[in-house]
Amino acid sequence: MSAAAARRKKQLANRKAAADPVQTRLDALLSDPTLVEESVAYEALQLAQSSVRRNVKIGNFPQAVEVAYSSSLGLLSKSGRVSVSSQLLAELVKVLVETHTAYTEEWGQKFACLDEAYRTALDSDTSMDPTERGRLQRLHLQFLRKGLKWSNDLGSTRHGALAMHALIGDHYWNMSCDQAVISADAEKGPAKSSADTEDDEFDEEDSEAGLRNEAVTHYALAEKTSLILEKLKSLPGPTDEESKLGHTCPPCQRDALLTRSVLSLLAIENLKDATTLVSSFAKEIETRTADELKKSYLDKTDGKAPSHIMFCSMLLRICEKDVKTAPLFTWLVRNFGAELGTMHNPEKIKSYTTKIGKVYFDIQPPPSMMAMMENMMGMMGGGGMGGGMNPAMMQNMMAAMGGGM
Template sequence: MYRALVGRTYEREQGNTALRPAAPASHHSFGRQQREGGIMSAAAARRRKQAQKRAAKTGGTPAGDPVQGRLDALLADLSLSEESVAYDALQLAQSAVRRNVKIGNFAGAVDVAYETSLALLTKSGRVAVSSQLLAELVKVLGETHTACDAEWVARFTRLDEAYRAALDGDGNMSPEERGRLQRLHLQFLKKGLKWSNDLGSVRYGHQGMHSLLGDHCWNMSCDASVVDKEKPLGGDDDESTAEEVEIELRGDAVGHYAMAERIDAILGKLRGLPSPTDEETAAGHACPPAQRDELLTRAVLVLLAVENLSGARSLAGSFLSDVSERPPAELKKSYLDKTDGRSPSHAMFCSMLVRICEKDAKTAPLFQWLVKNFGAELTTVHDPEVIKAYTTKIGRVYFNILPPPSMMDMMENMMSGCLSVLSSLVGWNIAQHGRDGRDGHESSHDAADDGGDAGWHVDPKSFHSRGMGAE
């Protein structure tokens, strides 16, 4: 047993212990199983490669695939507009997508999902059916690590246009269903943006995807089926009002427009909003600022946070010259005047912020003064934490201003310091005990060496006494 496990044997030759390799153990059945397993795995790999080659030759579809053939027939059928036929096509498309993913035909899988989704939208107009396949499409794009390029962004654009056309063309749809489908499409576009960021070549996502999201968010903010609901965007715990939902969607829209560098689109949207009222511009007002001012500030902060100084300068300057009713000279005077009864202007704040960011890091105190002086106005906007995050990043990027540590960070630092001290003390104690043990061990060896042979001798008979020697 010992010889079989170790594979070597000890033999005694002329009173010495020699090491001689032993014959390998015979495991014919085990070796045969290994070889057969290797042959089977290689055969499976060959079959898979052959299936991929056949799929490539047939345009991404395995030859003789009955599921794909049935799906093609349904998509060409004039009865596709019927709900039952559309659902049959959906199930066949989902099956074809998973089959292509399983055999490694990733391009065929995403093509089937895209083409079937577009056909369901343009030929049948079944938005609810197509939305399920769109969710499968964006999921498969991430699973198969399909790269985001200009062609796929154009495909998303065609899907978005077809989705909105089919949604607007259904006059019998209830407002609740319309709002639900709008929110589903918003989730689809957000997942597509994340996919373009993860598997694309543009940081923060492709500009085309940001543009689609900006358009959809703004359209949702103008849709009564979305805005007029008390809980349209969240679950049962969401108690957002219609006004809060509207400003949230429009804030997301101008943010995506800024990421897409669509300055003209932002100016066009802001130009169509009403001017600030006296209540919204009064000094120390408790109500939120005008939507136009708040959206301008958010768009400029987004542009500065991603270091797009030229876009921020263009937006702030164009707003002062083309959109604002008050001349720049009046805004400059009113910004520092505490007696005119007016709150600081958002347009002037954005213009000054851009000018400061164009300077070097020595203007950091001026940046801190500007943000602090305008802080009371920033606390009245919707979701002020988002605005604070943008100003914090701007201070870190342009002026190397680090945010103050939070209470949680301070507690974590204290705990880590205590643990490091404790670990060092424990290590010192272990080292001391080890040193004491080595000293005692060395003294015992010295005593043994004084009374006997100085060398270390192994008696070959000891192997026999333990049953470990050669026969």
């Protein structure tokens, strides 16, 4: 080895052994009592971001994600500066995806620690402007949902890790109880910059009903039927107006959330938890007896709307049978259609019933107009028809589309 090569090797070894000045300064700030000051917190944020990017650049991926996690937790727990910490949380998810870090149960626990620290820091700032609080709540929702997507892409569980779904369910429910989120001013939300456009998919309706529907859906995906039941117990029963046959108002929120939960569970083929939820609801929450519910559901002269618990019970029994009960499923959904149509986001409800019909009874959804048009244009262009479409076939297709020739 030449003298120059030896010197170079020695220099590289010394540089590797030397402490990283950026990391050293960051560690000092994270243990400094002045971290509660905004300027100091921002300095720590910038140092953490610099350290993360440096470690990614040199290929030290484990250190990059560790710095992002530990710095985020330190900023939240020691400085309480949520707006500063939220920027580093976004960097954490970004580097987890960028470095193809696999999701593990340990990371699920780490996200739980970050979530708890975030909530504690947010609640401790009693002087925060409500609009800012609502913005930070939505930012944290984006962080959790990006984490869920990462756990789905780089984890071993379909639809994402159960622990991540549970965290998101909790956050949705907490948001539904936060006036800073559901108030009229917060509903407008902050103006979106170009940097926010990639997060549009995470935007959710900020109404109480919308947030709670999302919450129970994620609880269902997390297989947390006990949490769903706990939340439903905290809600009041139906009023006279909500129980009236042909009512135009939304149904009782408690009952609607039960139906949304059951449909979500059935759509992912989780009959066991759906049965447990319905059975527990009937025993612990519903005040009417089974005979009263059956009589009211079939009696169209009592002036009462069909009950959600009976619909869910009948739906479960039908789904436990074979595909021969498809006509009964179709009748049940059509019979309860008026009630389903008054629930929050009826299009989403329809997608659930369509999925259930396809999975359990092999009921294929009708082709959309666009699909039919694409099929027709493909056939007209000679795709598989030897240069053109049979005129009679084209006429039949146009008639089926409502535009008969």
